[in-house]
Amino acid sequence: MKTPRDIVFFIGNVLLLFPLMCFGRYAHETSPLEISVSFHLNKIYDINSMNETYLIDGYLVLLWEDPDNPFPDTDSAEVTYENSEFPDNYPIPTFEFINVLGKREILNKQLKFFRGGKVMYNERFHAKFTADMDFHLYPVDRQVFNLQIEAFSKDIEQLVFTSAELTPEKLDATYLKEWTIMGTRDTISKITYEHFNGISGTPKVFSRCTFEIITERKFNYYFWQVLLPIFLIIIASWLVFWVNDFSNQLNISFTLMLTVVAFNFFTSTLLPRLPYNTFIEIIIISGYTSIFLTAGAIIFNNAVVLKKSKKMSLRLIRIFRWLFPLLYTVFLAILISVLFLED
Template sequence: MASCVVSYLFPSVYITIVILQLLTTHGTGFKDMNNRKNRIQTFLYKMLEDYDNRIPPNFDEKAAANVSLNLFISSFDSISENTMDYLITIFLRQRWSDPRLNYEDISDEDVLTLDSNMVSEIWLPDLFFTNEKKSHFHDVTVPNKFLRIYRNGTIYYSSRVSLTLSCPMKLHKFPMDTQVCNLQMESFAYTTNRLRFIWDSYSPVEICSGLELPQFSLDNYHLTDCTKTYSTGSFPCLQVNFILRRDIGYYMIQTYVPSALVVILSWVSFWINIDAVPARITLGVLTILTTTTQSTGVRQSLPRVSYIKAIDVWMSTCLVFVFASLLEFAIVNVLSRKEVKRMVTIRRTKQMKTKQDNDDLDEGEVLQGGKLKKAAYLRDPFGKDKARTVDKYARKLFPLGFILFNIIYWTSDLYELMNNRVYEKTLKNPRKRLGVKLVRVSEEDKLRDLIGSSAFV
């Protein structure tokens, strides 16, 4: 009986002991978490107690603070020729070292990730976009900003911003042009003696995978140093140039093919009978009006510039061909109705012998040898043959002329386009020019370098 009681109580005692151990372990864990939270709060309070966010890092040492910049492009759209600007949304990432925020001797935390409330508590670079027209930060659902503070005092600040930037365009080759739109970042108050901007050594510019532009292709980008010198001093500046090649597909469908078909349609009049005057005039006037309307529509979507664009050459030539077709019909019509002045003999029953009789003759009549000859206008029997000959020549010359124009037009533009592409390929990679290795690193590698290296100043 005693053995039965012991065997019955043993599982209950065992379970009770296990539960007590678990509660003790979790209690210790909760206590550790609370201690960690208290340490971080105490650390932040002590760290910011004597911190002045109005003074840049290394101010006492009179050394310039290096700010590393990285751009992640999430969208690139609304490129407008009329307003000469474009809209871009980026994640602006800045990294610098502030020795005042070094907490290696205070806490064993590798990194502190803080929200936007902490941004106003520390010093930030006074970066602004030189060619900005308008911009805004994103605040949905919370302000899209955050801070990371590493043990060695390195600060990582990221913010999401949408920008409308000016982009002066040269439209001589439109719509087979390549535009260069830049993004400039400059310090507003600090000169190069106090602040320097450098590109991130891992990946200065990152583009969202699958990013597509409506009418352009983002072929490449170039990184440059655009340090500005004014009367007030030299200010640090970095610039990225985006190489945007326009896709001609839209304009082929909307402009080139329709206008070429209208020109071909105007040639139909060469096969219409020369006596069908209303049909040929209607066709000629209709094609002229259509070409003029197309040309007006193209000009409305472009700025008013003082130079000639490639599409202006095309539309003007199409208008010349259509007008020449109507002019050809005018020449054909004149030839077919041409009259010649000939003397026609008219017999009279009475003899005209006296001068009095001659004075009584109608204008255009003369008396010769007792016969009355009248000057009359008769239609040239060979006029229609000449008109038909002109039509036959027009059927060959107009298509040949238009084909020759197309060969010259497209060959010259494609040659220019190929030269631009070859030039872009021969350019050295911007990151190589800046001495940056083209390697892919993980976030862990970046974090390890940030924590373990204090060389970044």
């Protein structure tokens, strides 16, 4: 039979522990799960500028603390489950790739429980991703290929990414024959979704982790195969000022115009339809303009000036011989300064 002293002692313990249990439980339930993310890039390849897509093969590792993890009764410091051995009753934090196209293919997955409460999820995956690409400077452009991971269905009050790491520091560029890797960047940000307003009355904020691979397009191919021929065609269009026969002058100008049109068809197959002109398209348009003005100058000289004075006609032709190259050189200098030096 319990004495009054025992009853008083029991009630005192209950009064002392009850607030601690309540507030401790509340803090545990309201503090978000903190996850560190690391991404090891095996390769990035099959970059398609037309579709603005690329393929990524890599390893994703998530690490978090869970004091209640089901660590088995064993002397080992860690326990590993792989693929089909995955425990069905343990909830892995939900996440998604924001900029993935279709469904990612998980080649292998691993779950590790560490004595002391740490849990690590590791998977090797393969998927197609997309990113907004800026082609203003094409084909001397830089592009940022990224991979965005975000918590799914859990806002920052429930789950946050605390750190991000992209490895290796020096990426393998053998799969990027058209690109040079300039560097990498990893960031953690908060993304607000307004469409939750109608449900909860307030927008939801989610944690997002972004890994970026900064690349620069290799220019050599486009210089030798596209830009140099266009410049040579433009220079050739000025040679009509050294041709005396008017019909030959017109034939040369219109033939060169059709050649530039062919180059325009070629470059249009390399890029998506854009609301702006790229650097290479501006060069092609300048080729149209130069050849058109050259033909116009020849027609004006033969139809107007030559009828008035042959001497004046010859003098005008001599002016055109240096005026057209000078104006085009000034145009290129202004174009390069606007597009590249201010970038």
